Amino acid sequence: MKRVLVTGATGFVGNAVLASLNKHGYVPVALVRHGSENKLKHSVEMVKGDVMDKASLLKALEGIYAVVHLVGIIREYPSRGVTFEKMHHTATKNIVEAAAEMGIKRYIHMSANGTRLNAVSDYHITKQLAEDEVKNSGLDYTIFRPSLVYGQDDSFINMLAGYMKRTPVFSYFGDGSYPMQPVFVGDVAECFVKAIDNQSTTKMIYPLCGKNVYTYKHLLRLVGKALGKNIILLPVPEFAIKTGISLFGKANWFPITKDQFIMLTEGNTCSSDDAFKILKVERSDFYEKISSYL
Template sequence: MKIFLTGGTGFVGTEILKYALSKDYEVTLLVRNPDKVKVKNDRIDIVVGDVLKPKTYLDKLNNVDCVVHLVGIIREIPKEGVTFQRYHFEATKMIVDAAKEGDVKRFIHMSANGARSEAITDYHKTKYLAEEYVRNSGLTYTIFKPSVIYGPGDSFINMLNDFLKKTPVFSYFGDGSYSMQPVYVADVAKIFVDAIENSDTFNKTFTVCGPEVLSYKELLRLICEVTNRKRLFIPVPEFIISFMITLFGKFQWFPLTRDQFEMLREGNTCENMEIYKLLQFEPKNIKDTLKKYLK
């Protein structure tokens, strides 16, 4: 089995790459910077290119069995051309069209839980546009929509943990009741790779969540529990956070954008766990997993 992987140097992509290699798959890895490849293996063919420039990788799609497309961004940098429209929709359109030209039959796509046509945020709207393009492509697709993905090196739980290390008092947004269902990165990798040859996943869309629903405040308390810290939590009204985002949200140093805040407020949970039944495995428990690496 030969797969073509985009976004393979990122947090999730690196885990998918490792798991694909463990199943003896051959991987063509599209990267802009080869120095960011964290895995070394003779079955990796590194292609230096850009998903937005199909000419840099089109010839590498010949004789590929499946494209696994992970490219996405969490915040925009408009001055650098880094926008949701470009990296969610346009990049997906280009790799889908290139896959069809290269006669690739199978396409695995990473979207996001909450992506829908009537979404509040541009992040979710553009993710949905990409989903629709994949669904209407004629390729044998599978679309996965993960909730918050956590694990060593993630940009959310580790960020919260770093903040909690530095202060005995921590503020949370509103009443802290925003719900989420974090899923472990190794489980996500297994899902993406095991679905490639599983016909029960063909031409379907799945949400991907972990087994526990936590509020934002409960997650903060869990982090403190597994790291043996005691912290005082103080609520900050939403209007103050909203005002600060208005002032500073466009700056890279500020940890929260308007889209991220709105997505946190609307929650991030799954209605069903069908994918685990199809692939016949149990997702990892977040508390047990955090204990293994969070310090």
């Protein structure tokens, strides 16, 4: 049986990948830090370790066939040592070096849509540095760049729904025309797992987006509709949000950071659906999915 180590296994995407690995006959091995075991939603093999501790990674990689690296954050907490540089770049450097040292060739990496050399946000800059580590590692890698990933336990769509449940009025930024192409977590997980033994995907980078493009304003209306609420949408000028971010953006209680605002206004769509075609993964309908769980 092929044992596959999953980093970030206790997270939102991680639990979906564990389920997909089971479905396709692999043996999922979850890398877990002490005290995080209760976040696993599936009965799988566990190994203790930390992506910041290379020695623990070398031990965790014993007998492993492939690695699926999912560790990442959407918001920094510098006071706790949780930064984009550390969790994206350094963590990736550690795992690819450990995998190479242990002679493990197959490596699946989760990056993010919008990652590029000339990125503006620190989030995408550190994602690019991580990709560079992967490409220079000598591993048989596949890099996936998902757009906004949604599902029953996501943070973004459920955050929007939580606000909408408490009030009939919801604000949006600017004219709300920012394009978005959210992708279902189960579809993302299927792509990751199906790529493991698909040699045509090695040394490739694929964006992963859902099948429909929505404006941010339209997406908000769909969330409200799924909740059975007729939400009143009110625009907030971009300069007001930028002022709030400059004053409070680093505070944990403020709902949006500078990087999140940059990424939202840049848009989040894909120009290719090659991964879904090659891996034969049918993309889910956004409204149908959120209606099933909101």
